[in-house]
Amino acid sequence: MIGKGLLKGLGITFKHGKEKNITVQYPEVMPYLQERYRGCLEFDPKDCIVCGMCIKACPNNVLSLESAAMPGSKKKQLVSYTIDLQYCMFCNLCVEACPTNTLYFTHHFELSTAERGAIKRIYTPAPGTPVADGESEAVIIPPEALADQVDTEAEAKRLKQVQAMKGAISKGNSKVLAKFVDSEEDASLLLIILQGDEKKQDKMAALMIDDKDKARKVATAFVAKEKRDKAKSEEGKQ
Amino acid sequence: MIKTEPYTINIGPQHPSAHGGLRAETIMDGEDVLDVIVHLGYVHRSVEKIAESRTYAQFVPYTSRLDYLASHLPTLGYVQAVEKLLGITVPERAEYIRVIVAELSRIASHLIFAGSLAIDLGATTGMIYCYRDRERILDMFEMSSGQRLIASYMRIGGVSHDLPDSFYPAVESFLKDLPAMVSEYHGLLSGNEILQARCQGVGVLSADEAIAYGVTGPNLRACGVAYDIRREDPYGIYDRFEFDIPVGGSGDSWDRYIVRIKEIEQSGRIIAQALRDMPTGDYQAKVPRIIKPQAGREVYHRIESSKGELGYHIVSNGTDKPHRVHVRAPSFVNLMALPLVSRGGKLQDIITNIATLDPVLGESDR
C-alpha cells in the first residue's frame, strides 16, 4: 500500500528523536583522538643527526635545514631547522624517513594563526646540547661562537700564506710576482722595490693573498712609479 | 499565440547540488531539459603534472587527493601500479590489510553516495544518518593510519603501519551493525515512495550506451552488466574472496542506488573473510630507498574503485621520477553520460542523475 514506506520513515525518525545525541561539543569537549592521529608536525632538535632524509622524503618542500661543519670532525651540526607548515600535507613520509624519531606528530590540531608568518616554525638547538650521534662527546656550539671560530681559523691560514709570500719575496723569487705585472723585467723591478722597503713588502704580500686584482693594480703602479723615478734621475744626471 | 523559447541555466559551479565544482550548462524548455553540457576543470590541480616532479614514493599522498571520499582506493591503485613496474612482491599480511581498508573505503564512499542522494532530493535526515555511520569508518582509518579523510596509508611495498589492536574490535562491531544500518537506509530512503518515484525510470542508461560511453563501476552494473574488475582481472588477492556482484536491470537512477547499497553488504562480506584469513608477518616489503625503474618501462594497472575502473598508466625514464603518469579516472568518464541520461527529463531529474552517477570532482578534474 502506498504510504507504508512514508510511515515507516516517520517511525525511524521518531525513534531516533529519543536517542542520545552524537554531537561532540568541540571547544568544550575535545574530540577523542586515536594514538596515531597526525596533528601538528613537531621537531626535537636534540635528536637530529642532520642526515637530511626528511628533506628528501618531503613531497612539498615543507622542511629545510641549515647546518654547519663541526670543528675537527666530518660530522655536521644543526644551526636551524624550519618546518613551513602551510605547505604540509601531513602525509607522514618525513616521519617514516627519520632514523632517530626527531620528527613526530603531536595530537595538537588547532593550527590556525593570525599571521601567515607565524605558521612557519623555526627550531634552533640550544647551545651546549650534546650532538646526537651516539658516540662523541661534542656539544652544539652556538652559531655566533661557531662563526668566530671559523674566522680565527681562516685568519691563521691566511697569515700562513702571507708569511710564505713574504718569504718568497725576501728570497728573491721573482716568479710569484710575475702574475701581478706585465713582464719578467717588471717583476724583477718590483722585487727590487719590495726588498728595499719592509712596509711595502708586508702590504703587498697581504694584498696578493686577499685581493689579487688590487694587488695587480698596486704592483703596476709601483713599477710605473719606479720607472718614472728612474727616468727622472737619469734626466737629472744628464 | 504564446511563443516560448528555450533558455540556458547553469547548474553550478556554485550550486548546492554541484558536488564540488561541476558546472552543467542546461538548456531548458520550461521545466523540461533539452540538453546538458558538462563543463569541468574547476577543481583542476594538475595532479598528473605534479607526478612528473615528485619521486615515486612522494606521489603517494597526492593520489589520496584524487578520490577523497574513498582515499584508500586511488592510493592502492597507484602503489600497485608502481609495484608492477618494479616487480615487488608485497607481504601477505600487507595484502590483507590493504583489502580491509580498501573495502572499508568503498563502504564509506557508498555511504556518502546514499547520503548525498538523500540530501539532493531534500531528505536531510537521510544524509545525517549515512554520515553518522561513515564516521565509524573514519575512526578506523584514524586508528590505522592517523588520518581520517586523506589517509595516505599505502606505501610502495606495503602499508605505513600495521593495524593497531584497537582496530579489530572496531571493525568487527561495525560489521555486526552493518545489516541494521542497511535496513535503516532501506526504511528511511529505499522504502520511501517519494524517493522511489523520483528515482525509478529516471536517467535510464542502457547497457549498450553505457559500454559505448566507457561507463564502469556500479553505474555499469546497474545496467545489468556484471563487470567487476575484482572478478574479471583480479588484482592483489581479490581472487581469494567470495562475493557476489550485484547487478541492476533497467539502468535507471533507482538501480544505481540499489546496486551501491547491495555493494555495501558485499564489501562487508569481503572484510569478514579477510579478517578471518589474515596471517601474521611483515606489513612492508624491502623496497630500495631510491626507486629507479628501468628506462622506457611502462605499466598500466587498473583497480575497481568505488566509482569504477581506476587506472594508472606510468611511464618510467630511468630516473627516480616518473616520466608520465596518467590517471584513468572513472568519475570523468561516468560524468560524460550525464547529458545522455538527462535529456528529455525534468530539471529535478538532473539533480537525481548527478547524485546517482556519483562523480567526485577531485578525481574527474585531477
Added chain:
Amino acid sequence: METIFINIEEFLTSWMVGMGLAQPWADLIITILQWTIIVLIITVNTIVLVWMERKVSGFIQERIGPNRLGPFGAFQTIADTLKLLTKEDIVPARADKLIFKTAPMFFIIVSVMLYAVLPLGNNMAVVDLNVGLFYFISLASLSTICLLMAGWGSNNKWSLLGAMRSVAQMISYEIPLVFSLLGVVMIAGSLNLTDIVTAQNRVWFIILQPVAFIIYFIAATAELNRGPFDMPEAEQELTAGAYTEYTGMRWALFFLAEYTNLVAVSVLAATLFLGGGHGPWLPSWLWIIIKTYLIMLVFMWTKWTFPRIRMDHLLSFSWKVLIPVSLANILVTGAGIELFRWMGW
C-alpha cells in the same frame, strides 16, 4: 481563567467609555490593540517556532541543535534576527525594483490578515465573520501572487522557476484544500468558525472526517511551501527559488510570513478538526495553543523525514488523487448526513 482576555477587553472598553470616550472610538482603540497583540503573537511565535524547528530537526538527526545562547539555545533566533536586521539590503541592478521591494511586504500583510477570523479561544476571534472560512481561504490563495511578484521582480531564472512552480502548485492544491473543508462545513452547517467550533461540542470532526483531515494536511503542506512540497524554495535544485535574490530583512519578512502562515493553517486545523478550544480542565485559549503546536510538530516531523517530491508528480498527485478523493468525501458526507437525518438522529 477561561475568560481572562475577554474580561480585560471589556474592562478596558468600559474604562474608556467611563473616561468620556464615545463608544465607536473605544471600539477602534480596542481593535488596534487587538491587531498589535496579534502581530506580537506572530513575532514571538515565529521566534519560538524557528527555535523549535531547529531543535526538532536536531533531535531527529541525533544532533543537539542550537545550544549556545540562553537556556537550550532559546535566544538563538533573536540573535539571528538581529543579524538579519544589520545585513545589507541588496537590490539587484536589473530587478524590477517596485515589485521586488513590495513583494515581501504584501506577503506578510496577507499572512497577518488571516488572523482576523481565527478564534484563538472561545469568543476570541478579532472579527466574528459569518463567512470566516471563505475569507480565510480567499486570503490564503493571495500569497501565490506575492511569490510570483518576488520571482518576477528578482529578474533571475532560478527565482522565476520557483515562482512559476509555486503558482502551479498553489492553484492545484487550493482545490483539494477547499473540498476537504467542505465536508466540515456541511456537517456544521455554517461558514462561521465560531459556529464550527460549537458544532464540535460532542465529537471532534477528525473522527467524523478523517479523510478530509488527511487531505487538508497534505494540501496545507503544499500551500505552506513546506517540505516535502517546498517546490518554490527547493534549495537543492533552485538554490533558493523565489527568495534567491533577497537579503537581510526582506528575506526575513518572507521567513516570518511563512511561519505566520504555518501557525494560521495549524490554528485552522485545530479549529476545524480538533474541536478548537474544547477540552477538559484547561481554558480554551490554552487548548488552542496546545493543539496548534502539536499539529506544527507533525508538520516539522514530516518535513525532516521526507525527500522532496518531483514537480510533475506533485501536480498529478493533486489532480489525480487528492481532488477525486476529496470529491468522494463530499459525496459520502452528504449521503451520511441525509442518512442520519432519515434515521432521525
